[in-house]
Every structure is written in C-alpha cells, then in structure tokens.
Amino acid sequence: MSEVEQAPASAPQAAAALLDALNTTDSNGTDAVNATAKFVATPEGTALAYGSLVLMALVPIFFGALRSVACSKSKELGDKGYDSGFRNASDMPETITSRDAARFPIVASCTLFGLYLFFKVTFLLDPHSQQHVTEVFSQEYINLLLSVYFFMLGVLALSHTMSPLLSRIFPASLPIKQYQLLFTQGTGEAKEDIINYEFDTNNLVCLLASSVVGVWYLLKKHWIANNLFGLAFALNGVELLHLNNVSTGCILLGGLFVYDVFWVFGTNVMVTVAKSFEAPIKLVFPQDLLEKGMDASNFAMLGLGDIVIPGIFIALLLRFDVSLKKNSRTYFYSSFLAYIFGLGLTIFVMHTFKHAQPALLYLVPACVGFPVVVALFKGELTEMFRYEESSAEEALVKGDSSESAKKDQ
Numbered sequence: 075m076s077e078v079e080q081a082p083a084s085a086p087q088a089a090a091a092l093l094d095a096l097n098t099t100d101s102n103g104t105d106a107v108n109a110t111a112k113f114v115a116t117p118e119g120t121a122l123a124y125g126s127l128v129l130m131a132l133v134p135i136f137f138g139a140l141r142s143v144a145c146s147k148s149k150e151l152g153d154k155g156y157d158s159g160f161r162n163a164s165d166m167p168e169t170i171t172s173r174d175a176a177r178f179p180i181v182a183s184c185t186l187f188g189l190y191l192f193f194k195v196t197f198l199l200d201p202h203s204q205q206h207v208t209e210v211f212s213q214e215y216i217n218l219l220l221s222v223y224f225f226m227l228g229v230l231a232l233s234h235t236m237s238p239l240l241s242r243i244f245p246a247s248l249p250i251k252q253y254q255l256l257f258t259q260g261t262g263e264a265k266e267d268i269i270n271y272e273f274d275t276n277n278l279v280c281l282l283a284s285s286v287v288g289v290w291y292l293l294k295k296h297w298i299a300n301n302l303f304g305l306a307f308a309l310n311g312v313e314l315l316h317l318n319n320v321s322t323g324c325i326l327l328g329g330l331f332v333y334d335v336f337w338v339f340g341t342n343v344m345v346t347v348a349k350s351f352e353a354p355i356k357l358v359f360p361q362d363l364l365e366k367g368m369d370a371s372n373f374a375m376l377g378l379g380d381i382v383i384p385g386i387f388i389a390l391l392l393r394f395d396v397s398l399k400k401n402s403r404t405y406f407y408s409s410f411l412a413y414i415f416g417l418g419l420t421i422f423v424m425h426t427f428k429h430a431q432p433a434l435l436y437l438v439p440a441c442v443g444f445p446v447v448v449a450l451f452k453g454e455l456t457e458m459f460r461y462e463e464s465s466a467e468e469a470l471v472k473g474d475s476s477e478s479a480k481k482d483q
Contacts, residue, residue, distance in 0.1 A: 115361035115372065123374040124421055126359040131381045131417060132410075134305055138312025139389035139406065141238075142167070145313055146393055146463065165234075167314045169463065170386070172322045179329035183337070190343045192216070193350040217352040221295075224353045225288045228303035232284040233277065235306040241276050250275050291354065297373065303354035308378050312385035318463045320394070323387040327438045330383055334432035345430075357381075380433040384413050384441045391445055394461045398454075405458070408448045409441050416440035 115123070145167050170178075193216070244250070257269035291299035317323045337344040356377045360370030392406035416437035424431045449455040 116364070119361040119364050120374070122363065123359045123361045127357055127374055127376045128414070128417055128421075130301065130305065130357050130359070131308075131376055132414070134308035134312055134381060135385040135388055135413065136410070138309040138385055139392045141309075141313040142316065142389040143393055143396055146316065167316045169316050169318050170322060170326065171318055172325055175317075175322045175326035176329065178326060179333040182330070183333060186337060186347060187343060189347050189351065193346065217350075220351070220353050221292055224303070224355075225292050228291065228306065228354055229281065229284045229288040231306040231310050232287060232302060233280040235309050236280040236283065237277055240280055244276055244279075248275070253278075295352070297358045297360065297370075300354045301357055301359075304357045304378055307354070308357075308381045308385065311378070311382035312389050315382070315386045316393075316463060317386055317390045319461060320390065320459050323390055324442060327383065327387060327434070327442060330379075331434050331438040334434040338430060338432040376433070380417075380437060383434065384416075384437050387441055388413060390463075393463070394458060397461060398457075404448060404452070405445045408444045412440040412444035413437060415444075 252272065252274050255269055255271040255273070256267065258265055259268050260266055287299055287302050290296060291303060317326065356375045358373040358375040360366070360373050362370045362372045388406065388409045391409050392403065395403045395406050416439070417433065419436045419440070420431050420433045423436070445458070446455065449458045
C-alpha cells in the first residue's frame with residue numbers, strides 16, 4: 075500500500091509483507107497511529123512527494139515491461155534450440171504458474187506472520203508476577219542482519235539493471251574482456267558445476283558502481299540510496315517474473331487483494347512488522363524536502379509490492395499485445411493508465427479518510443477491469459484468456475518430445 079508517515083528518519087518507515095521469490099514486499103503502508111507531534115506538510119511538499127512517488131512507480135513498470143518482452147523472446151529462442159543470449163541462469167525469467175499464484179498469498183501470509191512472531195517473541199523473567207518482559211531477539215541485530223542481506227541483493231539487482239544501459243554508452247575504444255567464475259564439485263564424469271557465472275568488463279564496472287551505492291545505504295540508510303535499490307528490485311521483478319497467462323494473473327492479484335485487505339484492516343500484524351522491519355522494500359520521498367533539503371526526514375512512501383504485483387500483470391499484457399502482431403499496444407496502455415488511476419485513487423482515499431489504505435484494494439480492480447472491458451469491446455476477450463506462455467519445465471518436456479520424435483523418424 076501507499077501511505078504517508080511523519081516519522082524521524084532513524085525509525086523504520088514502511089513496509090509490509092514479503093514477496094516470495096524476490097524478497098520484494100507487498101508493502102501496505104506505514105504506521106498511521108504514531109501520534110506524537112506529527113509534521114504538517116505544506117501543499118507544495120505533499121504534491122511534490124506524491125508526484126515523485128507516482129513517477130518512480132511508473133518507471134520500473136514501463137521499462138521493466140519493455141525488458142520483459144526482450145527477455146521472453148530470448149527465452150523462446152532457447153526453447154527452440156537456438157542461442158538465447160542468456161549467459162547465466164539468473165538472467166532467465168521465472169514463470170509463475172496458476173499453482174504458484176494460488177499458493178503465493180498463503181506463503182506471503184505465513185512469512186508475514188512469522189516475522190511478526192519473530193519480532194514479538196518474549197520471555198518472562200518472573201512468571202508469577204508476569205513483569206520484566208524482555209525481548210529474546212534484539213531488533214537492532216535483526217535489522218543489521220537484514221541490512222547486510224539486502225545490501226548484497228541490492229548490489230546485484232542494481233548491477234543487473236545498469237548493465238544494458240552501460241553497455242550502450244561504454245566507449246568502443248575500450249576492450250571488453252570476458253571472465254568466468256567457475257566452482258565445481260567432484261571429478262571426471264561425476265564433476266558438476268556449483269557456480270558457473272560469466273561476466274565481462276561492463277559487468278565489473280556496474281558491480282563497482284552498485285557497491286558504492288550499497289555501502290552508502292549500509293552506512294547512512296539515505297533515502298536516495300534506498301530508492302535506487304528499490305527501483306532496481308522493482309524493475310528486475312517486473313522484467314524477470316513472468317505470469318504464464320491472464321487467468322494466473324487474475325488468481326495472483328485476486329489472492330493478494332484479499333491478503334492485502336485482511337492484514338491491513340483485520341489485524342495489527344502489518345503495522346507491527348512495518349515498524350520493526352528496515353530494508354529497501356519501499357520507495358520514499360520527503361514531504362519536507364523544500365524546507366530541509368537533503369536532510370529531510372518526513373517521508374511519503376510506497377511499498378514495492380504495490381509496484382511489482384500489478385507490474386508483472388501489465389508486462390504480461392504487453393507481451394500479449396506483441397503476440398497479436400497488430401503493431402498496437404492497446405492492452406498495455408489501458409492497464410498502464412489503469413494503474414495510474416488506481417494509485418491516484420489510493421492517495422485520494424487515504425487523504426480523505428486520514429487512514430492507511432491497502433493500495434491493491436484499488437489497483438487490482440483497475441488493472442484487471444480496464445483491459446477486460448477493452449477486450450470485450452474489441453471482441454478479443456477469449457483470445458486474451460487463451461494466451462499462454464510456457465514455463466521452463468513445459469519447454470523442457472516439449473524439447474524432449476521433439477527430440478524423441480526426430481529419433482523415431
């Protein structure tokens with residue numbers, strides 16, 4: 075969700091449920107009940123903060139969707155036995171099936187509740203008086219561990235995001251050298267690769283630049299470093315997480331719609347985790363930037379889950395547009411505009427009722443409803459729901475069957 079919280083920069087400002095594969099979040103906003111001495115933002119500061127958040131949310135969805143098309147085409151080449159262009163397994167997209175989509179809200183709920191218990195586990199020094207309750211796990215050490223973990227993830231994600239851009243502007247006069255990191259186990263025929271990673275000079279430059287941002291985030295937790303990591307996570311998620319069809323997308327979005335509403339309105343679990351969890355799993359922008367400049371500390375924020383979850387559905391519709399071969403992007407643009415509408419409605423309702431709102435409550439109906447209505451008007455609803463992208467396992471089965479058919483001939 076998207077939410078505004080006027081809290082000091084030293085306190086965790088947002089976040090919420092963890093995404094399964096990417097450790098991204100279905101963030102549902104920040105604690106709206108932190109009541110003492112709230113900062114009153116100026117209309118200009120509020121408009122700047124919200125406008126910046128909306129723009130930052132649109133960038134990874136738009137470019138991530140475009141990159142997902144190229145990624146999908148490369149995967150199709152590999153499925154047909156041609157050179158896919160993927161040097162490493164980590165560059166290949168991960169296909170989400172209907173079974174994965176159905177399980178995902180349950181896994182996310184268990185993860186969220188597990189974090190809640192992890193942060194809240196206590197023991198009693200005096201069980202008779204039930205006083206002197208002490209935390210078993212220090213929140214400081216937990217967040218230090220999470221910071222190191224997300225530092226490593228963020229450096230890799232930002233490096234992967236920067237690499238295509240840097241390869242275009244890298245001077246042609248500079249030599250591009252190829253490298254390979256290989257770690258094997260066993261000998262002879264029993265020998266197997268544990269690590270087999272290929273990279274070049276361009277990747278090393280990206281990794282170095284990303285590491286600088288990572289150290290900046292690790293030491294200062296600056297909001298700009300947080301946003302760079304957050305944008306990289308979101309763009310990689312939209313690019314590499316592929317829904318196999320529209321029905322799977324509806325299952326995933328519908329399940330997370332219920333999940334989002336329940337954990338925000340039904341319990342205090344989301345708020346507790348949000349107050350305790352420090353990680354670059356949200357985009358933030360200060361409302362007091364005009365007054366305090368780079369030292370601003372009162373942030374409006376948007377969880378990465380509210381970008382990645384609708385984003386992978388929008389990217390699917392772009393790939394469906396491409397499959398129609400009509401030189402049109404009707405479904406992509408309709409869903410993209412629907413996302414803008416849903417996010418704007420979230421902000422409007424939040425300010426009207428002065429309460430944290432689960433953004434997926436508004437984004438899911440908009441992002442699913444708009445393209446479906448367009449498909450009905452164009453008479454392509456059946457075709458849209460029949461569109462299918464094969465998973466890696468299905469492609470492997472097809473490849474094996476085609477090879478056996480050739481041998482039989």
